[in-house]
Amino acid sequence: MQDGDLRSALFLLTHALLQRRRDVSSARSQRRAEEQRRIRQRHYFLQRQRRMLMMMLAGGIRSSLRLRTRPWSTTPQTDWWERVVLTEFQPADWLDKFRMSRETFFYLCDKLRPRLTRQNTSFRQALPVEKRVAVALWRLATNVEYRIISNLFGVGKSTVCKCVRDMCHSIVTLLSAEYMHAPNEQELEESAQMFLSKRGFPHCVAALAPLHISIISPSQNSSDYANPEGWLSVLSQVAVSGRGHFWDVCASFPGGTDPVEILQNSSLWATAEQGGYSPRSTPTFMGTQLKYVFVGDPCYPLQSWLLTPFTKQKRRRSQAPALDQGQRAFNMHMRKAQLVAGEAMLRLRARWQCLSKRNDCALDVLPTMVLACCILHNICETHRDTFQEEWSEEVAEAEYPQPQHRPHASAAPDHAQAEEVRRVFCDYFEQQEQ
Template sequence: MPCEEEEQLRPFMFLMTYMLLKRRRDLNNANTQRRGEIQRRIRHRQYFLQSQRRTLMMMIAGGMRSNVRVRTRPWSTTPSTDWWERVVMTEFQPSDWLDKFRMSRETFFYLCDKLRPRLARQDTSFRLALPVEKRVAVALWRLASNIEYRTISTLFGVGKSTVCRCVRDMCHAIVALLSSIYLRPPSEQELEDSARLFLSNWGFPHCVAAIATLHTAIITPSNNASDYANPAGWLSVLSQVAVSGRGQFWDVCASFPGGTDPADIFQNSSLCATAAEGGLSSALPPVFMGNSLRYVLLGEACYPLQSWLMKAYPEEKGRGSSTALTQPQRLFNGQLTRALRVSEEALLKLRARWQCLSKRNDCGLDVVPTMILACCILHNMCESHGDAFRTEWQVEVTEAESPQPTHKQPLTHSIDQSQAEEVRQLFHDYFEEQNN
């Protein structure tokens, strides 16, 4: 009887022995593979760190940019991938935040909190998501310096594709979440404040904004490249901006080819429609020179004269070498040119603070317009928060960039030319009275 039971159990025992041996072999193989994977990761990490160290040392030896002053702080030669966490977050001084991110530390974290709903990412099984603060820092570094993705990638220890994605995502998030706060139509109180500032700072009454153009240099597009050649001969994207008396942007129209006529952009813009319908004035227009008159905008010679858009008298040449303008007309032109400096200075500060707009932008045409809008919003945010602006940024831009193109006066006349001339005559008389 025991022999029969032993015979019956023998297949079962054989199966159990086989399964135990197989399990041991699988565990040994898994351990071998795990050790091999760990060794491979260690070698890959060592190679990556050595490559990164060599790259940073070469950058330090040659200088990241020829006109950047040499720093003496120890973190300037830090090649570690934890540079952001260990250096920026713990050792950056207020001047460092302003120099590298073009804003104060407080404004930086305010921006991160505002963009968190759109920029926050979940960790995955394969990698940890970049913190929102690091994503914003990567994108701001690019906007402020316009240096190559490769350099930013090495500095922050992320891939080039990650840098590109951070820039794109942050620009879209800024436009989506902050436009309603920092790039919106002005209230009646803001219109009154802007008119008061134009009068006190620039000597031009009854005016609330100045309109100007901005050309941003781009790489050669794949299609219709000739459309992007501006009057100066280089390729650009053309934007129209309206600047308040505080030097902040109220309205921005971007994404137009550099060869577009500014008058066409203006006449098809929402700003033109709003102004024509009286949207840039209070319900009861204020009185100017004894007349109930809506606030006006100021524009360059390339814009059409409107009853709510003043521009200079054209300096047509008469017989001989003298101009046909009278002395009061020249006085009006001089005051208007002076007031237009508010838009010139605002655009210069914009390009100096965010140098992706002052140098040739190598992003795609699907990104550049959003980047321009985002930079205008960031400019308004920094100005509203009282963040300092350094004059050396401005000097650097004026020395490095190509001059902005000059647009000619349009051939077409305004649809309400007679009424527009009557309004301009009121300002003409005002300045003549002031001069006398």
């Protein structure tokens, strides 16, 4: 028994000594790691102070050189915005470069000031709101590379990218409720009057259409972005009022997405199904109470609130398309009404060429950019800024015209009621022709 107790005591003593040795070794390792961390930290701060000192010296040298050069020398034009744009630009220059008048530009700056204002730091002054907006508008209007805008405004490429992102997000956050919202009853009445007076289509408040925007090849699932014409794009759904303003925009889906899927999963579908685009007191048309309707491309399904053209269905291969006089008149006036959306999208893409040329922005930025451009379009149209026709000619010569989707073939849930509504319009147009 005594030998056993001695062995147990020796074992416990040995275990305690080993544990103590491990604790001492661990403490030394931690102390050594802490010393290395402090050394690295001191080295980092030393290098940072050295870089800041070099930047201050370089800034002083550039300032002294800038004072010695002539105003139109080839040095970086960091003051081009203040020296040329704000003092020498004429009204035509503002329209050509920023796609809006000077008054609208400063109105936009005042609206975005709460979100775009930045504070000065000890080492650099923050860009003024006006310059940040100008940098972003130049990018949206021309779709030129960040490098070119960087050299033009005397800012870094990363600053250009940040200006574009910040302004687009600010426009959507601050101005969508004012310039792109569900219409009230007065706006519905005005839009219906515009469709009737300018397009000859009664009882209609909006036109629905798909909008494709060309993009560079994404890193993943590039085949999903191939549209019916074969080129890569993102697809948006737009609803345009009789005045040519965008009421609703659903952006941005892969170009190969079926427009019907976008429509049926959008807030516009849910609102229209509940009668949200018609006055509380249902208006009368052709002697019956009928809610206002939309007109849409053949790729959309026929609904009681969404009218689409009659497709040419042949009974036999040897027979001509069987469309009666009322249906042909309906299709003719439908095409005129659909031009509202086509013309609005053309003006949108012509004014903001980032939507007409191949867009190289990240896919996560595009939805906000599309919404921001649509809101800017509404602002310019509301302020009646001049639209130059040569902009449309540039878009017409673009490499990627808008694709044509195949007509929708499946029957809608309220197909019978929708056919009755479309028949009422056929009777109306047939009576007008007689």
